[in-house]
Amino acid sequence: MEKLSISDLHIVLVEPSDTQRKIITSLLMQENVREIDAVSSIEEARKAIESHSADLVVSAMYFEDGTAIELLKFIKDSTEYASIPFMLVSSENRTVKLEEFKQAGVAAILPKPFEPLHLSRALNASLDLINHDELDLDLFDVQEVRVLLVDDSRLARNHIRRVLQGMGLKKITEAENGAMALTHIKDAEFDLVVTDYNMPEMDGRELSEFIRYNPETAHIPIIMVTSESQDSVHMANIQQTGVNALCDKPFEPTEVRAMLAALLGE
Numbered sequence: 001m002e003k004l005s006i007s008d009l010h011i012v013l014v015e016p017s018d019t020q021r022k023i024i025t026s027l028l029m030q031e032n033v034r035e036i037d038a039v040s041s042i043e044e045a046r047k048a049i050e051s052h053s054a055d056l057v058v059s060a061m062y063f064e065d066g067t068a069i070e071l072l073k074f075i076k077d078s079t080e081y082a083s084i085p086f087m088l089v090s091s092e093n094r095t096v097k098l099e100e101f102k103q104a105g106v107a108a109i110l111p112k113p114f115e116p117l118h119l120s121r122a123l124n125a126s127l128d129l130i131n132h133d134e135l136d137l138d139l140f141d142v143q144e145v146r147v148l149l150v151d152d153s154r155l156a157r158n159h160i161r162r163v164l165q166g167m168g169l170k171k172i173t174e175a176e177n178g179a180m181a182l183t184h185i186k187d188a189e190f191d192l193v194v195t196d197y198n199m200p201e202m203d204g205r206e207l208s209e210f211i212r213y214n215p216e217t218a219h220i221p222i223i224m225v226t227s228e229s230q231d232s233v234h235m236a237n238i239q240q241t242g243v244n245a246l247c248d249k250p251f252e253p254t255e256v257r258a259m260l261a262a263l264l265g266e
Contacts, residue, residue, distance in 0.1 A: 003131040004055065006123055010035040014045040014059040014071065015089075020112075024058065024089065027119055042066040046074060054084055056126050060112075061090040061097075072104050076155050083162060085126040089114065102227040102249035105159025109250065128253035134168035135257060137264050140191065142168040145264065149174050150181045150195035150207065151225070160194060160225065160251050167257060178202025182210060190220055192264065197226035205241055212242035221263040223247055223256075 011028060013036055015021040021038045028036055037048045042065045045057070057075065059068045068088060075081045085107035092098060098109060107129055108122035135142045147164060149172055151157045157174050164172060173188070175181040177199040184190075193211060197204040204224055211217045222242070227249040245259045 007032045009055045011056045012048045012054040013038045016040050016063050042071050056085050058087045061092050085129045103153040104155040125252045132166040143170045145169050146190045147172045148190045148193045152176050152199040163253050178207035192221050194223045208241040208243050
């Protein structure tokens with residue numbers, strides 16, 4: 001399948017402010033985006049997507065008829081639209097408000113206002129989700145790599161699985177928390193573990209410690225996916241458990257590709 005470029009993207013822009021719609025449209029056009037459907041509500045966005053789909057949805061957070069999380073879940077819960085990347089543009093900076101979007105598999109979060117450089121990076125991250133490019137490994141057939149994906153959010157698991165599948169990883173087993181992951185680890189062998197940090201019953205730190213200190217699993221590379229700050233106290237403690245790499249949410253393909261090449265190429 002031919003790869004899309006930024007100029008090929010059909011974007012649905014959802015922004016309640018007429019002024020902000022014009023500003024963001026202008027910035028998108030400066031990035032060489034040619035096809036933009038600009039709407040002002042959640043309902044109009046749904047209709048636009050249902051009428052002629054989209055390659056990317058760029059949305060503000062708050063609207064008179066709801067919030068962007070409703071639109072994001074509408075997209076991610078649909079078998080037809082689930083692969084459409086979603087970019088949030090918002091001045092909201094409260095962690096609790098942004099966390100739900102990170103857990104639901106948003107492709108990028110841009111502050112408002114944002115710099116053209118930030119927009120360019122977010123557009124390219126979205127393209128990485130759309131354009132599948134198989135990872136080339138010297139020591140593995142990428143399609144035979146056995147991955148254990150652990151996250152209590154179904155939407156987050158779906159997003160991470162799509163990113164991994166886009167790189168050619170096909171053998172992916174999913175678990176909702178660390179306790180379920182341990183059951184899989186006892187029953188099967190894995191070449192890579194990708195796990196969330198915050199989970200009920202057994203979190204990512206406890207799971208990583210079990211894997212690292214069990215002689216039969218100590219060799220397995222672990223990628224920890226988290227929305228917490230990399231320099232937080234929790235993350236400092238995590239690194240002491242033997243996690244091989246920390247990855248931010250949103251789960252960006254370029255960053256993940258580099259991690260996988262390093263971990264599976266060793």
